[in-house]
Amino acid sequence: MLIAIFALAALGAALGMLLGVANRLLRVEGNPIVEELVAIMPGSNCGQCGFPGCTGAAEAIVDGSAAPTCCPPGGKALAAAIAAKLGLTLDLTAIRDEGPKIATVAEELCIGCCRCSKVCPTDAIIGAAKQIHNVMREACTGCSSCIETCPTEALVMKPVPVTLQHWVMPKPALA
Amino acid sequence: MKDILLLLLSTALVNNVVLIKFLGLCPVMGVSKSMDSAFGMGLATTFVLTLASAASWMLDNWLLQPLGLGYLRILTFILVIASVVQFTEMFIKKSSPGLYQSLGIYLPLITTNCAVLGVALLNVEQHFGLFKSLLYGFGSALGFTLVLLIFAGLRERVALARVPAAFAGAPVAFVTISLLAMAFMGFSGLNV
Numbered sequence: 001m002l003i004a005i006f007a008l009a010a011l012g013a014a015l016g017m018l019l020g021v022a023n024r025l026l027r028v029e030g031n032p033i034v035e036e037l038v039a040i041m042p043g044s045n046c047g048q049c050g051f052p053g054c055t056g057a058a059e060a061i062v063d064g065s066a067a068p069t070c071c072p073p074g075g076k077a078l079a080a081a082i083a084a085k086l087g088l089t090l091d092l093t094a095i096r097d098e099g100p101k102i103a104t105v106a107e108e109l110c111i112g113c114c115r116c117s118k119v120c121p122t123d124a125i126i127g128a129a130k131q132i133h134n135v136m137r138e139a140c141t142g143c144s145s146c147i148e149t150c151p152t153e154a155l156v157m158k159p160v161p162v163t164l165q166h167w168v169m170p171k172p173a174l175a
Numbered sequence: 176m177k178d179i180l181l182l183l184l185s186t187a188l189v190n191n192v193v194l195i196k197f198l199g200l201c202p203v204m205g206v207s208k209s210m211d212s213a214f215g216m217g218l219a220t221t222f223v224l225t226l227a228s229a230a231s232w233m234l235d236n237w238l239l240q241p242l243g244l245g246y247l248r249i250l251t252f253i254l255v256i257a258s259v260v261q262f263t264e265m266f267i268k269k270s271s272p273g274l275y276q277s278l279g280i281y282l283p284l285i286t287t288n289c290a291v292l293g294v295a296l297l298n299v300e301q302h303f304g305l306f307k308s309l310l311y312g313f314g315s316a317l318g319f320t321l322v323l324l325i326f327a328g329l330r331e332r333v334a335l336a337r338v339p340a341a342f343a344g345a346p347v348a349f350v351t352i353s354l355l356a357m358a359f360m361g362f363s364g365l366n367v
Binding site: 003007008012018022023027 | 234238239242244247250251254255258261262265266268269272
């Protein structure tokens with residue numbers, strides 16, 4: 001028993017080391033700008049932009065075949081950040097953006113069918129079959145993939161609720 | 176020398192890994208749409224199969240059997256095969272990005288190609304030496320590549336032919352490969 005555990009652990013460690021060394025030697029340098037863009041994108045690979053995942057969208061933005069505004073969950077803030085990174089000028093007023101939104105479940109409509117939790121790219125929807133589901137606010141990226149799958153329209157996008165942790169005092173308005 | 180040739184001939188043709196033993200059918204159906212990717216897949220699988228059968232022989236004879244751990248055979252073989260595939264993937268990504276693109280998801284799927292594990296296990300069953308198991312793996316891989324190339328060529332022709340709507344796509348491919356399997360059964364009459 002102990003011999004078996006030790007032998008397999010040693011084998012796994014040796015193979016892991018080998019692959020680690022190979023990874024160093026055979027590393028392929030990607031485009032650093034693409035990697036920077038991927039780092040600031042939502043990273044949930046929701047596919048609303050029409051590209052295969054956030055990496056595909058970042059590559060398309062860098063080579064100019066997609067606009068920096070192509071990411072719906074990222075909204076205005078992301079478009080501005082990408083434009084600043086690439087040195088582009090953008091007309092941000094054209095983007096309709098009502099601030100960040102997340103999905104919420106209307107408890108009285110949810111039938112617990114689990115369809116929404118299957119499509120959620122970040123596993124933000126919890127709840128078992130025939131139990132009322134709920135969305136974890138911290139995990140939801142607002143990609144709205146789940147909205148269309150809900151048979152009872154219990155899922156709606158709502159603005160992120162203001163909590164004590166991220167409430168900011170509004171700027172004084174002109175009289 | 177005669178031994179070597181006979182072993183290669185019997186593994187590649189008479190006991191063909193795809194059409195006689197029916198192992199590794201997933202890549203044969205999946206990557207046989209064009210000759211180019213079929214050739215690349217055949218090369219990658221040849222590399223992995225040969226290396227994996229040698230590595231698994233070494234592990235079996237130098238680690239598992241001396242320690243009496245024969246029951247861990249499948250587990251260790253899978254571990255070794257997965258590492259060899261990962262290594263191959265890194266190598267191909269570095270050396271030829273075009274091939275890497277065209278193989279796509281089927282490259283990591285060599286890990287779960289049952290032909291690779293099957294050949295490694297058959298090697299153990301037949302008590303071959305290191306060189307012979309290396310040859311056995313290489314011969315099987317040759318047979319795999321041969322079938323993949325023939326089938327890809329056939330499918331390229333079939334894609335241009337007028338196929339009844341009910342048979343278009345996968346069904347006609349299955350019919351084609353069953354005919355190919357019957358043709359390969361003829362090799363069992365080969366007196367080796």
